[in-house]
Structures are given as structure tokens and as C-alpha cells.
Amino acid sequence: MTDTTIDQRTIRLQVNGRPVERTVPTRMTLGDFLRIELELTGTHFGCEHGVCGACTVLVDGMSMRSCLMLAVQAAGKSITTVEGLANGNALSPLQQAFWNNHGLQCGFCTPGMLTTLTEFLAHNDDPTETEIRDAISGNICRCTGYQSIVASTLEAARVIRDQKGAA
């Protein structure tokens, strides 16, 4: 069943704005690559079958489940994880809004929520509550009941619009 030689590839990609080159087993998932190879443990596995959304990262700006991608499939792509959302020491408006509004409790689903909502707000900076709930319907939270996440997102959208207005 298993071969003694490992099937591996050398891949080059961008992670949080930095170039990365590694040789990886081809069956290694993108999520494990981030967590184990790159020691970016902010991305979490909640189910490894593509339902809970905790492992969501941005691939070329689009939210995807890193448990359902192979690391080798990320070659040539630009990945953003939760560790790449802040601007240096400055939290993004979304991160700050989560902090202001108790948008997290145990914190485990939070990285997936943040990446998902980062993509969402980039395309819709004036969402309704219904649109926000639709946007995170693929991310399960067992702690907050989602209400504070919605409140956080509404505040973040307001800040983003203000920043655009001021710019």
C-alpha cells in the first residue's frame, strides 16, 4: 500500500507577503503545511472535512478551506493567513472590531472567521446583517452564537467606509 519513497515536490509560493520555498510530501494538506512546515499555527483544523471553516485561509484573496487543498496546489499562489491580516502591530479594522465587540470566546474558529470576513468586506463594505450571516454561514462557532461576530463586522464595515471616505 505505501511506498518507502515519499512522493514530494518543491514548491514556491507567497505566504503573508513573504516568498517561501519548501519541499513537501504531495499528500500534505495546505493547512498542515502552514501549521507544521511554516509553524504558522494560527490556522486551525476543526473538522478536516470541509464543513466547519476554522481552517479558512485566503488564496489569491479568495477564502478557501485549507484542509481541502494540498500544499502542492498552492504553488505559485499567494496565501494570507490570520497572521497576515494585521499591518505590522496595527490590527486591521476587522480585528479591532472583534476585540471591541467580544467577537470571540475560545478563539478557535476566529482565524477562519477573520479571513472569510476579510474577503467579504473587500467586496462589500456596506453589508446588511443578513448578508453578513450569509457570508459566515460556512464557519461554525460553538461559543458566541454569532451575534457578536455580526456586530463586529458591522463596526468594521463602518470603519472601512470611513477610512475610504477620508482617503
Added chain:
Amino acid sequence: MKPPYFIYHDPTTLDEATELYGRLDNAVLLAGGQSLMPMMNFRVANPDHVIDLNRIAPLSYIQCASDAVRFGAMTRQRELEFSADVRRVLPIVHEALMHVGHRQTRNRGTFGGSLCHLDPSAELLNMTVLHEGTLTAARSGGTREIAAQDWVDGIMTNALEPGEVLSAIALPLWPQGHGFAFEEFARRHGDFAIAAVSCLVTLDKAGAIARAAVCVSGLGPGPVRVTAAEQALIGEMPSHETFRAAAAESEKLEAMSDIYVSGDYRQHLARILTYRALERATKRGAERLAA
């Protein structure tokens, strides 16, 4: 829940892919991964070879012609969702896509992948049968066309022969201004439907139904056109009685039972959703005709 060991291949042309797939034993095709990866993570799929189709750029396209839209099998669901062309000429496909999974799954999942995996209630599968689409299967040395009605061989079993790769899907267009409605019942937003009914209608100048297509999915291994209802609808004015009669036909379809949901309930939903789909489709058709 880690995938089993396999040898990975990432061809860049369809010819390479069909050559590999025709030659290698116990090989699977990896499209969007939203269905295959969970199966590998659970180790219910244990391939020796994984042929990744994601590097074959020419397999992803949306081509609009006057009579049909042709899609490359690797077209992402996201592309379908945001295509203005699709929204204009295949409006029911756009509506159905709103029920397909979630943003994260549509960003990666593909049209062809959904059709090949063949979950009985997959919305894109329903769309293909509804429109009487044609699927193109490619193998080393040639292609062949498979009619949508012949696509489903059994539960989660498609009509591809060994070594064949689904390369394209063509959906014939309905006349501009046609009525359409997609009704689905799922437990939660984005879940696989327990049952779904899609409906296309054209109305004549008097407002009577000139042509109708009603497609029920989720009851059996594949979507089923309720031909008895479709035929009975022709010439009828949209009314409570027309919808009710068509709904009663849908309820007669055979339905699977499992430990979660009874066949009775699926049949009941087929009835309810047929009524609602027809009601909305005919209303829409009338509005679009008037516009």
C-alpha cells in the same frame, strides 16, 4: 484524518490528463477537491494516484453562443456565480448557485467536479438535467457526448468509462424572458438539499403555459424530469389547480429512505416544492413577458 499515500500528477494539458488516467491503476481525478479531499481525509477513498486537473487552464471557460452556453469542466462555481452572461441567459443557474455550499466551497469547487461526484441533490446536476445538457467526455484518442439524461448510472456513479475525463458541459438556452424558479429544502443554508425542484416555463401571448420543464432532485440517485406534469401543463393557464396537479405528479416519484429522512418526506417535499416552483416560475414568466 490525513490523506493516504498517493503519487501526485499535475498535467498541464487535457491530453496529458487523459493519457495518465487511461494508463494508471487506482487513479482519481482531483478537481475542486471539495468532495474528494474529505473522502481522502476520511480514508474512504484510497487512490494510488491523484491526477490534479487544476493546472489545465484550457479546461476552464464560459462560452456563450446563441443557442447554448458551453462550460469547461474545471470552471469554478465562483466564476459561474459572478458571470453576467450566465445570469442573463441562464438565470435559474444563478439562482441555484446561491444554494450551493458556501463562499469558500464555491471559490474552489468546479462545475465538472460536482457533476462527476454526483451527490443526488447537487444543484448543478439538477440544472444540467433541467436544461437537457450535453456532457463531453474526453479520453486518449477522442471525445464523446453524453446526454444529461444518460449521465447517472446509479447512486453516485456517473456514466464515464474508465479513462474518461469530463471536459465540457453545454446547456441549451431557453428563450429570452422565460419564467424560472429554483426551490430547495435543506436543513441549513448551504447544506445539500433534501429535495429540490427546478422549473422553466415559457408562456404564450394569452399567458398560458407553452412549454415547461420540471426537474426534481434528491429523491433518487439522479434528478428526474417530471414528464407527466410537464405534458399536462402545456396549454394550461397558471392557477392553483395547475400547480396542484403538477405537484401531485412529483409526489409519485420513487424516493429513497435513509436513517435520517424517510422516502415519504422526500416525496412530500417534491410535491410542496413543485407547487412553489411553478407558482414562482409562471409569475416570473408573466412579469418578464410584460417587461
Added chain:
Amino acid sequence: MGAKWFGASVKRKEDPAFLTGKGRYVDDIKLPGMLYGYVLRSPHAHARFRTIDKSAALALPGVHAVYTFADMPESLQKQTIPLLVPSPAIKQVYMQHCLARDEACYVGEPIAIVVADSRYLAEDAAGLVDIDYEVLSAASDCADALKPGAPLVHTDATSNLAAFIPISVGDTDAAFAKAAHVFREQIFQHRGGPFFMECRGMIAAPDPAADSLTIYVSSQGPHRHKRVLLDLFDWADHQLRIVTPDVGGGFGPKGSFYAEYGALAACAMALRRPVKWIEDRHENFLSTQQERDQYWDMEIAVDKDAKILGVRGKLIHDAGAYIPWGVVLPWIAATTVPGPYVIPAYKLDVSVMFTNKVATSPVRGAGRPEAVVTMERLMDSVARQMKLDRAEVRRRNFITPEQMPYKVGIIFRDGRPVTYDSGDYPVCQEKALAAAGYDDFATRQEAARKQGRYIGLGFANAVEATGLGPYESATARVSTSGKITVYTGATPQGQSHKTTLAQIAADQFGCTPDDVTIVTADTAATALGVGSFAARTAVNAGSSVHLASIELSHKIKQFAAEMMEVAAEDVVLENGHAKVAGSDLTRSFKDIAARAVGMPGYSMAGGLTPGLEATSHFTPDQSTYSNGTHVAEVEVDIETGNVTILRYIVMHDCGTVINPMVVEGQVVGGVVHGVGNAFFERMVYDENAQPVSTHFGEYLLPTSTESPNVEILHMETPSPLNPLGVKGAGEGGTIPAIAALLSAVENALTPFGVIISEAPITPDRIVKLLGKAARGRTA
């Protein structure tokens, strides 16, 4: 003493790390030389086995061990996991060995641990281990398990009865004999699980130089795990340190000691290398403890004015294959039934049954939601059948504030008589219903019906035992750098303890919560500890932190007074300094701490004991009782059976509140757990006790689109039982929720005479109960 931080909605100290991906859960920890374990589990609900063929697995490169019962040290072979909560009600004790010896009693029971260089390789190897299972018949349903001739869950047991708990207060025979009306309800509540987002996990790291072990484990209380492991390994206190880092949700079942923990510890010691085991979600479905099935068969006796004379019945409770928590869970359920009502006579016979499924143990609400469903269904039944208003029936039966403290007459699981200490139940219901517009709901409902829409309003009252003992630990310390650290056995899994406890401490030290670091869940930091479950931390840890901080602040003042030559009463603590009001005199905490540790060779000044440190173990006399009323408004689509929640109101009283934002978060999260239990969550097994629901596509958790906005109203009746006046708030969102939602669905379907006697209630069941009426417009 004005409290500045107590009661403030302070932003959480935990958040910056979590928000930037710097949380540190067990799986984030990497140690040099670490190997990866995979637990091989029984695929059969009941089977014997004799031989485990490891050869093919061990032949794979990168595989280090296949560890079985036979490999475990003698002390683990001879003992099962100790039962920490014995009870005379238990008839047969069955606890697990850390790895099964020769009989597996549930799908998922740990048989072996495979250790390899990566999790991927360990799973490959596990697939090659060959075990000669002899499949035995399995008992799947707990009611069937009670019947004569049912398959035995354990082959050497005398029956499937794990325990029998007879609860009895007053004379139910007499009460029922003289009753004007007796109504019966039979209710089934389905198995479900906690489904925290972070699965369980543990790293066992042996110290190669010494005969000792450090464990990192995702838990709700490392001290309790340490106690079990010291027993199992016969180790001394210094040989084991257990740390619980960040935890991604617990909800009860992470508080249990699992067989894997002992097996992994032994395996790591044998390999002399750190071994990490992370439960994957598939394993989580099989082997993390769950709650329910429960079959309730109940009767209520009332007089002609709907005043309750008595409640009696039988509960059949599914324990699963083992009883890691003794009878705590069914006991809590049984003693919660009376709720906020005066019930002169109450009798419940609880049969706790073994089944060949994973064990049940407290999951958020811990049996109380089930009890509330039962009592509130009975109250709705009285109202319906006597044609009285549901709120009025309850009003006639409430325990009133004048009756506090109120002795219910039964013994709670903490060994103390159930005594409600405080709370105003009538006002709570009144305010909740007023906020919901209860009085004119009937009019709105009638108008909706005319439009072919079926809306319903349901509500439920609950009293909740919280803050149970025995204690929690807190050690407050000012280091010689002048910084304040408070160590506690409290073990957060999302409840914000690192913030709320810092708020309590900051009020005593005259600083901000950012100036106090709360260190939780390390057995090396506090000798004693209990952990966080059952809504106990605000009461126990909060009070301990409060008392330890008070004591330490006095000590700081005494040292400072001695240094400044003033009276201690004149010293005020402010931002890391001890000051004297109306003067320039000041000393920094840093200097005071240096003074307090003394100088080598010099005698300690002033007769004070050395060190700026104080420890407290607040010990509550008994539980303190929170209460709440939930009101739900729903719409039922009678054609599909789908339920939409239109509005959800919580009126709750958890005593004084440390951080209102945190409490609201707990309540909303708890309500959504209730939504899950009311409509979605069914852990399905087949008739051979084989789990069928083993992934999130089939076991449904509420997502954002199924969850309502929750409107929260507060009452604060301070608890007289602890210095802060707090009560627990972690479970109050869940406890009345299921009952309120079921009541709302039933109310919507009143025109059809549908009674809801099950949880969850699903659309297909609603359609079935509606019969032909479900055809709706298609009829």
C-alpha cells in the same frame, strides 16, 4: 470600597493573541524530538479480541511503536480509571482501562496507540494493525437495554442496570389520589454532543533525566487529571506536572479523564520521547463523551385551580458503556425537575442504563435542559388541558422571594440539600413576557393564521444550580519586579477568566486589569485546583481571587506602612505604588516586594511573614441558584415543517455581574446551543450501536443563518453565598432554551392539535405529526 473594574465591560486581555493567530492550543505546541500518536479504536460496538498483530505496522519506516494493553505498566493493567464520584445508587461500576484489555464495549474504545514520525504515517501504520475481533451482540437503545433478554453491554455484568436513583419528596401517592386532574407526558430527548471546535488533545513529555512527566492537555481542569494519573501510575506529587494551555471550547466533556490520556502517558514514558496525540473530528464523534438519550414518562397532579399537588414518573437514562462521572448527570437532571415551582410531592425513579455507546457525561446544561423540557411540557400540558393561560398556570405555582431560602427537599449532586438561595421568579417571568408582547400575541397569531402563516410563542422558566464546590484555588503574588500575578486552578475554554479574574484583582490593588496577569491551569503553579465546568468559576475562582487579593493587598499595606512608618490604615494602593493620602510618602510595589523577600543574612523586619503572596480556596457551602425565563417566537412552515425563529428574549438573573459583555456572550452562545438541541442535533446510532452520524454534514450544528438575535434583559439578585454576590452564567443560555422553543412550535401548531414530546424536533417529524394538514396549499 468602590469597585472600579467589577461590573465593567472590559475588553478581553485574551483577544490580541487570538486575533493575530498567536493563540497556543495543544496542537500548536512543538517539542524537540516529538513523535505523533494515533489511537486505534474498536470499529465494533461490542467485541472480544485476543491477538493484536503489530508486525506489518512496525515494518513501516517512521513507525516507532504500537502500544497495547500488554505493553502498559502493571499499575495501569491492574487498575481501571478511578471513579472520583462514587454513589450508593450505583449498582455496577464499570470504568475503563487506559487501553482495552480484551473486550471493547463501544465503537471508538481505545485499543492501541500507534506512534510515528508524523500523524500521516501513524494513520498509515494503524491501517496495518490486525486484530482478531469476535463481534458480540450490542445493546443500542437504553430503554431496550432494560428489557429482559437484552444483550449484555458487558459480558460479565449481571444486567445492564448501572444505577438506580430513587428521588422522593413528600407523599406522591396521596397527592395523586386526591388530585382533580392528572396529566401524563412521555418525552424522548436524543443523544447529542458538545462539539467544541478544538478537538481533544494531549502531549506527554517525559523528562529524560528524571522519572517524571509534563503533560499539556486540552482540558477543563488539569488538577483532576493529575489526581487520576498519580493514582494510576503510583507517582509522587513532584513527578507529574500538567498544564492546560488555550482551549478551544470544552462544554463539559473536556473535564473528563479519558483512557487515552493514561495510555499516552505510559507510551511516552516507555519511548522516553514526547508524544503528541490530537483527536481528529472523526474520533471526536466516536469517543468524546456525549449527553442523553433520555426517556421520560411523567405525570403531574393538580387541584381544580391548577395548583400542583405532585409530580412523579420514571426516567430511563443512557449512561453509555462506562460511568466516568458516576451518576452525576442523571442526578442533576432529576433534581432540576421541580424548577421554580412549589411541588409538595415529587417522586422520580431513575434507571441509569449501560449501552454499547460512548459514555454520557455533562454537556452544557448538564441534564438541566432535559429536566426543564420535562417540567415545562408538563406545565404546558396542564394549561392546554385545563384551558388556562400558560403564564397563569405558572404564576399560581411559583416559589416566591418571601419563601427564600427555599428547601426543595431533595439532595443535589454536591451532597447538599437543594436550597434556592435567592431569585424572584414571578418578576422574571413577568418582565420576560412583557418584553415579548405576550398579552397581545394571541391577536397577532390569529391575524397571521388568516394569512395562512403559523406563528407561535413559547416560554420556559428555569432554576439553575451554579458555583458548586468544593473550592477553587487562587494565589496572588507580587514579584520582586513589582508585577502582579494571580495563579488559579480555573481552566478557561472561552469564558474570559483571564480578564474577569483580573478585573476582580485589579479592584484590590488599585490598578488596571492589564496590570494583573492571570495564570490558569498549571499544577505546578497551584497545588490545588478543581477546574471550570458547571458554571462554577465566577463563584469559586472569582471569590478566591477576591479573597486572596484582599489578603495580599493588606500585606502590601502592612509592609509599606512599616517602611514608611505610618499606620497601615492610612496606606492606599494605586498603580503599583503604596501611598499615604495627603502626603508625598510612597513606595513602589517593586521596593515593597524586595523588602518582603528579605536580604540574605538579615533578619526579617516587623514580624511579618516573608513574601508578597496570599492564597485562598473559597469553599462554598452549597450551590447558588441562578434563574431565567426565555421567550421564543417562531414561525412554522406547515408544508415543509421548517421552523424559523422570529424573536428570542432572555430574562435572566445570575447575581452580580463581573463583566456584562462577557455574560451576554455566554448567554447568546448558550441559547444557540439550545437551538441546536431543539432543532438540529441528533447523534444517530443504528440498532447495533454503530455510530451513523460521524461528520458535520450529518450531525448539524447551528450556523449563523439558523441562529437568532438574542435580546437580553438582566435582573441582579446578588447571591448571599459568596463575597462577590455572583452566580454562574455559563449554562443559563442553554438551560431553558430547548423547552421554550418546543413550546413555541407547539403553540404555532395549536390549530392542528400537535403535541411536541421530543427533542430535537425536526421538519420531517413536524410534517408527520401534521398528517394531511402538511399538504397546505397543495391539498
